[in-house]
Amino acid sequence: MQKYIKEVFPDFRKNSPIVNAQIENINLYKKTNKVEISIKCNAGVSIAQIEDFENFLIGRFKVTKASIDILYENVQIEQNIENNWDEIIAYITKKAPFSKAILYGSKVEVNDKTINIILAVKGADFLCQKRFDKGLEHLLTNVYNQNYVVKFKENIDDDYVAKFKEHQAQEEQDAFKFQQEQLEKERKELAQKKALGIPLDQELPQNDEKQVSSNEFEKENLPDWVKDIKGLNEEENQVEDEQE
Numbered sequence: 001m002q003k004y005i006k007e008v009f010p011d012f013r014k015n016s017p018i019v020n021a022q023i024e025n026i027n028l029y030k031k032t033n034k035v036e037i038s039i040k041c042n043a044g045v046s047i048a049q050i051e052d053f054e055n056f057l058i059g060r061f062k063v064t065k066a067s068i069d070i071l072y073e074n075v076q077i078e079q080n081i082e083n084n085w086d087e088i089i090a091y092i093t094k095k096a097p098f099s100k101a102i103l104y105g106s107k108v109e110v111n112d113k114t115i116n117i118i119l120a121v122k123g124a125d126f127l128c129q130k131r132f133d134k135g136l137e138h139l140l141t142n143v144y145n146q147n148y149v150v151k152f153k154e155n156i157d158d159d160y161v162a163k164f165k166e167h168q169a170q171e172e173q174d175a176f177k178f179q180q181e182q183l184e185k186e187r188k189e190l191a192q193k194k195a196l197g198i199p200l201d202q203e204l205p206q207n208d209e210k211q212v213s214s215n216e217f218e219k220e221n222l223p224d225w226v227k228d229i230k231g232l233n234e235e236e237n238q239v240e241d242e243q244e
Helices: 047-061 085-095 097-103 124-129 132-144 160-196 224-230
Strands: 024-031 034-041 065-072 107-111 113-118 148-155
Touching: 034 047, 047 065, 047 085, 047 132, 065 132, 085 097, 085 132, 097 113, 097 124, 124 132, 124 148, 132 148
Parallel strands: 034 065, 113 148
Antiparallel strands: 024 034, 107 113
16 A cells, blocks of 8 residues: 555655655664665656754654655756765764864765775774764755765875864854753743743643644554554564664
C-alpha cells in the first residue's frame, strides 16, 4: 500500500517536496532511540528541507535522532557543492559538533565523483575515525542524487591559530547573547503560565497548530500499513550502521 508524507503526517506543514514524497520504509530502534525513514521524491530536496523534516520526526516520535534516505525518480539536480559548501558545513557540524573546530577554514574541491576537503588544521585521521566522511557522503547523496567519495587533505595555514581564536571569541559572545535571550524567553513564558493558571511543567497552548498527545505516536501503536511497506523493524538485536 502506497502512503505519502502528507497523508501520514498531515501536521508536517512545510512548503517542501518532502510533503509529496512516497514513504518506502520506516524503522524504529529502541536501543539507540532513533527513527529511520526512506522516501521517494520526484523533486530535489534542499539541506534546509531535510533538516526541517528530521526535526519534525524527532519531535513526533520522541526520539533523539532521525535519519532520512531519499530516493529520486527522474530528477536532475545541479551539482553545486562548492557554492553550497558553507551551508553543507553548517548542517553537518550541527550533527557532529566535534568536527566544527577541525572544519573551520576548510575548502572543498570537486573532482568528478571525489570530494576533497582541504583542512587548515590537523584532524583528518580523527574525522575518519568518527566516520564523518560517511555521514557527509550520505548527506550529499540525499541532496545531489550522486554517490560521492569524501577524502580529507591537510594544508596547515600558518595564520589559522590567530583566525580561529578570533572566531572562537566571537562564538563565545554569540553563545552568551543566545543564553541571555533564552533566559528572557523562559522568564516571559513563566509569567504567561502563572497568569493563565497553567502548571509550570506543561507547555503553553499553541493557537495555530493542532495539539498532539505524546501517546498518540507511541512506537508500539504505529499504523498497521507501516508493517506492510517493507516491515517495521523494532527488533532489539537489530544491527545498524550508525551514520554520524
